[in-house]
Amino acid sequence: MxxxxxxxxxxxxxxxxxxMVLSPNAVNGAMCMIVAFLGTAALFVLLEAYFxxxxxxxxxxxxxxxxxxxxxxxxxxxxxxGGNEYKDKFTLAAAAxxxxxxxxxxxxxxxxxxxxxxxxxxxxxxxxxxxxxxPFTTSAKSFGYSLFTKYMLPFQVTGFLLLAAMIxxxxxxxxxxxxxxxxxx
Amino acid sequence: MTVGLNAFILVAGxxxxxxxxxxxxxxxTLVIYMSLELMLNAVNLALVAFSRxxxxxxxxxxxxxxxxxxxxxxAVGLAxxxxxxxxxxxxxxxxxxxxxx
Numbered sequence: 211m212x213x214x215x216x217x218x219x220x221x222x223x224x225x226x227x228x229x230m231v232l233s234p235n236a237v238n239g240a241m242c243m244i245v246a247f248l249g250t251a252a253l254f255v256l257l258e259a260y261f262x263x264x265x266x267x268x269x270x271x272x273x274x275x276x277x278x279x280x281x282x283x284x285x286x287x288x289x290x291x292g293g294n295e296y297k298d299k300f301t302l303a304a305a306a307x308x309x310x311x312x313x314x315x316x317x318x319x320x321x322x323x324x325x326x327x328x329x330x331x332x333x334x335x336x337x338x339x340x341x342x343x344x345p346f347t348t349s350a351k352s353f354g355y356s357l358f359t360k361y362m363l364p365f366q367v368t369g370f371l372l373l374a375a376m377i378x379x380x381x382x383x384x385x386x387x388x389x390x391x392x393x394x395x
Numbered sequence: 396m397t398v399g400l401n402a403f404i405l406v407a408g409x410x411x412x413x414x415x416x417x418x419x420x421x422x423x424t425l426v427i428y429m430s431l432e433l434m435l436n437a438v439n440l441a442l443v444a445f446s447r448x449x450x451x452x453x454x455x456x457x458x459x460x461x462x463x464x465x466x467x468x469x470a471v472g473l474a475x476x477x478x479x480x481x482x483x484x485x486x487x488x489x490x491x492x493x494x495x496x
Contacts, residue, residue: 212398213396213397213398216396216398216402223406223410224406224409224410224413227410227413227414227433230417230426230429230430230433231413231414231416231420231421231426231430236425236426239426240429243429243432243433246410246433246436250410250439250440253403253406253440253443254440256398257443257444257447258447259443259446259458261455262439262455262458262462265462266439269462269465269466270432270436270462270465273466274432274466274469277469277470278428278429278473281473281476281477282425284477285425285476285480285486301419301420304419305419306416308416308419309412309413309416309419312412312415313412316405316409316412317405319408320401320402320404320405320408321401321405325401327399327400327401328399328449330396330399330447330448331450344451344452345450345451345452346447346449346450346451346452346455347452352452353452353455353456353459356452356453356456357456357459360456361456361460364460368460368463368464371463371467372463372467375467375470375471378471378474379470379471382471382474382475382478383474383477383478385481
């Protein structure tokens with residue numbers, strides 16, 4: 211049953227990703243992108259990373275794609291652009307050949323039986339003691355434990371990064387004409 | 396589940412290749428940016444698969460940080476695209492060629 215779900219969700223993710231790349235309308239592409247993110251979240255659920263699946267739906271399929279759709283509709287780039295959406299024919303052919311080569315390489319590298327296949331161990335649901343290393347668990351408790359012990363410095367740096375990004379967005383998206391007018395007056 | 400690690404890595408690799416194709420193929424900066432997000436997503440899938448099959452939590456933490464950084468990156472990048480559109484009235488990469496003239 212889970213195998214069928216894996217094939218279904220990976221097919222949905224890959225097909226919508228290809229549709230996103232190939233669709234001439236940016237809004238349709240963003241809609242396909244949301245489905246691709248939801249399919250990836252379903253694959254996270256199959257990998258028993260429930261917290262990350264919820265985070266993927268909330269952050270990627272929710273916040274990030276809403277921001278993308280907002281900017282696409284704000285800029286309204288579809289008007290008056292004509293059919294010159296893709297790059298020229300030479301780049302198109304080169305990209306297609308490169309993509310086919312990459313697909314053949316990936317399929318031949320990972321679909322055969324020549325790579326070692328690790329076994330899938332069952333996970334503990336609610337750990338109480340963390341000894342050597344942090345084992346894979348399904349609870350959000352191990353996330354909190356890891357974030358505040360082993361990954362304390364990256365956690366804080368990420369907080370500062372979010373602050374810097376917020377200030378940077380405000381500075382970049384501010385209109386400069388207002389400043390010049392205030393200088394003249 | 397009898398699906399192995401290699402199947403997940405295969406799907407992640409194909410997703411990454413599709414995202415790279417989008418970056419190479421498209422002219423719209425917003426679609427290029429969405430393809431970049433798709434590539435980040437493929438890396439996330441590979442990291443979660445490795446973490447699950449390895450039995451440790453580190454890959455999941457990396458994905459947590461990647462999602463955070465990607466959200467910040469999207470905000471900054473879209474602000475840059477909006478500023479670019481205000482100045483040049485276009486987001487097509489073939490019309491943003493001021494350095495080549």
